[in-house]
Amino acid sequence: MTDLDLKYGPDLILQAKSVGKLYARRRGAIRRRLSQSARRAFFFMPPPKKKKLQSTEFWAVDDASFDLRRGEAIGIIGLNGSGKTTLLRMLAGQLLPDAGEITVNGSSASMIDLNAGFQASASGYENIFLRAAALGFSRAQTQDYLDEIIGFSEIEHALDAPMGTYSSGMKMRLAFSIMAIVSPDVLLIDEVLAVGDFRFRQKCLGKIREMRQRSAFVFVSHSMPDIRNFCDRVLVMHKGKVHFEGPPDEAIEVYEALDPETPPDSVGDRLASIMGPTIANDEVLEEVSHEWVDEKGHTVERVPFKSTMRLRVRFRSLITMRSLIVGVPVWNTNSQYLTGLSTQITSDKFDIQAGESVELMLEVDGGVMNPGVLKSMLTVLDGPEHVYRQQNPDLIIASTAHPTWGAVTVPHRWKLLRRDKHECKSREQESGTTS
Numbered sequence: 001m002t003d004l005d006l007k008y009g010p011d012l013i014l015q016a017k018s019v020g021k022l023y024a025r026r027r028g029a030i031r032r033r034l035s036q037s038a039r040r041a042f043f044f045m046p047p048p049k050k051k052k053l054q055s056t057e058f059w060a061v062d063d064a065s066f067d068l069r070r071g072e073a074i075g076i077i078g079l080n081g082s083g084k085t086t087l088l089r090m091l092a093g094q095l096l097p098d099a100g101e102i103t104v105n106g107s108s109a110s111m112i113d114l115n116a117g118f119q120a121s122a123s124g125y126e127n128i129f130l131r132a133a134a135l136g137f138s139r140a141q142t143q144d145y146l147d148e149i150i151g152f153s154e155i156e157h158a159l160d161a162p163m164g165t166y167s168s169g170m171k172m173r174l175a176f177s178i179m180a181i182v183s184p185d186v187l188l189i190d191e192v193l194a195v196g197d198f199r200f201r202q203k204c205l206g207k208i209r210e211m212r213q214r215s216a217f218v219f220v221s222h223s224m225p226d227i228r229n230f231c232d233r234v235l236v237m238h239k240g241k242v243h244f245e246g247p248p249d250e251a252i253e254v255y256e257a258l259d260p261e262t263p264p265d266s267v268g269d270r271l272a273s274i275m276g277p278t279i280a281n282d283e284v285l286e287e288v289s290h291e292w293v294d295e296k297g298h299t300v301e302r303v304p305f306k307s308t309m310r311l312r313v314r315f316r317s318l319i320t321m322r323s324l325i326v327g328v329p330v331w332n333t334n335s336q337y338l339t340g341l342s343t344q345i346t347s348d349k350f351d352i353q354a355g356e357s358v359e360l361m362l363e364v365d366g367g368v369m370n371p372g373v374l375k376s377m378l379t380v381l382d383g384p385e386h387v388y389r390q391q392n393p394d395l396i397i398a399s400t401a402h403p404t405w406g407a408v409t410v411p412h413r414w415k416l417l418r419r420d421k422h423e424c425k426s427r428e429q430e431s432g433t434t435s
Contacts, residue, residue: 013105013216014068014091014186020099021061021086060086062240063100068186073217075227075248077255078237084220085190087237088112091218092188106185109135111192114171120164124155124174127163131178145181152207153177154200173200180207183215190220198277198386205385206281209322224252229323229384274335275377275391284387287357288315290378292395302396305371305404311362311392313378321352323383328362328392330369330376336407338369342379368411370404371397 061083068074076084089095091102092110110116117131128149132142142149150156153173158166166174172192179187187208193201208217221227227234227248234251236244236258244254280288290313291299303309311328327342341362343350352358374395380388 011069011071012067013070014108014218015066015103016087016091016100017065017102018100019061019064019087019090019097019102020059021083021090021095022057022098023060025056025058059240061090061097061237064235064237064242065100066235066242066245068216068218070185070214070216071212072233073212073219073231075231075234075251076218076220076237077222077224077227077234077251078243079255079258082237083240084237085112088188088190088218088220091186104186107136107182108186108188109179109182109184110188110190111172111175111179112188112190114168114175114192118163118171118175121162123162124159124166127174128159128178131175132182135178135182135184137182149177149181152180152203169197169200176204176207180204180211183211185214186216186218187211188218191222199279202279202281202386205383206284206387209319209382209385212322224255226384228252229325229381274331274337275375277389278377278391279386279389281387284319284382285315285317285380288380288388288390290314290390290392292393300395301393302398304366304398306366308366309362309364309369309395311376311378313360313362314358315380315388316355316357317352318354319382320354321350321382323381324350324352325379325381325383326360326362327379327381328376329379330374332407333373333375334407338374338407368409369397370407370409371399372407373397 064083064087066074076087078084086095088110089112090097091104092108092112094110094112094116117134118127119130122130128146129139129142132145133139137145150159153176155170155173158170163171175192193204217230219227219231231248233245234248235242236251236254238258243258244251290311292301292303293310293312294300294303295308295310297312313326325342325344327340327344329340330338332338341364350358350360374397376392376395378388378390378392379386
């Protein structure tokens with residue numbers, strides 16, 4: 001039993017207490033600090049109390065404290081240079097803190113630098129054993145899980161090649177596959193999941209969802225949608241300090257206020273191209289159907305301009321949804337992204353338990369989408385993980401005699417606020433003539 005177990009119980013996995021990291025702008029000062037850190041590590045000396053800064057020194061991370069419990073995910077956001085990655089590297093043990101202490105109750109693994117723990121000249125097979133050994137696995141244990149690691153990575157064809165020939169995406173696949181099978185108590189992630197393609201990224205998120213039953217996560221990202229959907233709490237780092245700690249929505253507001261040029265995220269910003277990729281995870285959802293219907297529930301292919309649009313969605317969930325989001329991005333045939341309709345925007349929350357079959361109805365007032373063919377997708381997410389994303393049937397908005405401009409008709413009205421009557425003179429009066 002660890003000190004954390006005795007003091008806080010077994011659910012507390014990680015604790016950072018007044019952690020600080022000092023850097024210097026001159027080589028002499030850097031060497032002096034490195035020698036001090038090496039001496040402390042060699043002789044198991046505790047971190048020193050905070051010292052007065054020299055003229056060339058600065059705190060990259062200053063007095064950072066937080067606790068992390070099993071099943072939790074804490075996000076770290078901030079402007080460039082705010083200390084996010086430095087803090088994450090200290091949590092991972094890659095950097096020694098110059099102040100404070102970090103206690104981890106269990107095993108930990110990090111995905112910060114894709115090259116860390118890999119040898120460029122060694123093959124993919126050899127690097128699996130090297131990386132697993134760094135995470136505490138014996139060769140015999142790694143051999144037992146070898147087929148599972150290779151199968152998850154989906155790069156068996158390249159495992160005989162030297163690691164130096166791998167792309168960033170292939171390195172990420174292999175690194176995550178090893179980490180996922182080892183299943184540490186604490187997983188530290190710094191943006192690297194953004195390297196992979198969409199489908200493999202969703203596969204990783206699905207694995208992380210499974211791991212949340214027993215693991216905890218520290219997640220550094222510039223993707224505000226991922227931070228909002230995945231994290232339970234968020235730290236906002238600013239100039240090396242923890243500027244704010246709280247719920248994701250509040251933290252994102254604080255972060256965006258730090259940089260006036262940071263645009264608010266929108267559905268359009270999250271779509272890389274028209275329509276985008278598709279996915280259907282039959283290990284999460286089954287019996288999925290979605291079609292446009294009329295008020296009686298009959299399937300339709302077109303609706304009058306002024307009529308309500310209705311999309312009926314049915315599925316059976318094989319898992320308990322932690323954070324269900326159902327969305328429908330909409331385009332026209334000119335590849336214009338028109339809008340996004342989602343339960344997140346309307347703040348609708350539905351509790352879905354494993355084994356339940358559900359039916360949802362999306363209703364959109366008529367007289368908004370202008371005549372033409374609408375193309376859309378049905379997206380079902382559990383937090384940031386896309387478990388289903390497929391195209392809906394096309395819907396034709398029938399032509400109308402009512403005038404329309406552009407792609408959508410925004411409800412609006414005009415009011416006459418004032419009308420002044422002015423006396424007008426005829427041209428003859430202005431010229432001084434009479435009729």
